[in-house]
Amino acid sequence: MADGSAAPQVSDYRLAPAFAARFVGGLLVSLAVLLVVVTVLVVALRLPGVLLLAVAVVGAAATLTAAYVISQRVAVVHLGAEGYRVRLVRGAGVTAAGWREVEEAVTASPGGVPVVRLRLTEGRTTTIPVHALAADRDEFVRDLQRHLQHGQGLRPL
Numbered sequence: 001m002a003d004g005s006a007a008p009q010v011s012d013y014r015l016a017p018a019f020a021a022r023f024v025g026g027l028l029v030s031l032a033v034l035l036v037v038v039t040v041l042v043v044a045l046r047l048p049g050v051l052l053l054a055v056a057v058v059g060a061a062a063t064l065t066a067a068y069v070i071s072q073r074v075a076v077v078h079l080g081a082e083g084y085r086v087r088l089v090r091g092a093g094v095t096a097a098g099w100r101e102v103e104e105a106v107t108a109s110p111g112g113v114p115v116v117r118l119r120l121t122e123g124r125t126t127t128i129p130v131h132a133l134a135a136d137r138d139e140f141v142r143d144l145q146r147h148l149q150h151g152q153g154l155r156p157l
Contacts, residue, residue, distance in 0.1 A: 008146040012075035013133045015088060020071035023088075027066055031059040077128060077140075079147040084118075086128060094118075094126045099151020105144060116141060 038055045078085040083098035104119040118126040130137045
């Protein structure tokens with residue numbers, strides 16, 4: 001750029017370990033329920049016991065794979081040159097928008113939970129609970145500000 005301000009790098013923020021553990025815990029509970037159902041079916045229908053073993057092995061492998069993907073590969077918040085995207089956050093509101101749609105970015109703590117709230121055109125909002133991210137809260141806010149300023153064509157002072 002002529003003004004010397006380079007576009008910020010694409011930023012991907014992953015799920016905080018505690019939240020990833022919640023997802024994995026839910027998967028483990030689901031696997032346990034599935035194994036109980038399969039066990040009942042194996043006993044009631046006199047099916048081969050190897051079926052239960054196969055379901056257990058495949059279920060455990062699927063759970064481990066999902067745990068890896070959720071904790072290491074999936075970006076919960078993606079900040080790009082054109083806009084942002086939020087995934088896996090319940091109650092986030094608008095999950096993707098361009099930077100030019102953002103009218104204001106503010107921090108808040110509703111109910112004691114620190115969040116970044118992006119107010120968009122037409123009264124829409126995106127709420128990002130920063131404690132759900134595997135990142136320092138202040139660094140995330142600074143990075144978001146850099147992306148927002150660049151995406152709206154603003155230059156740093």
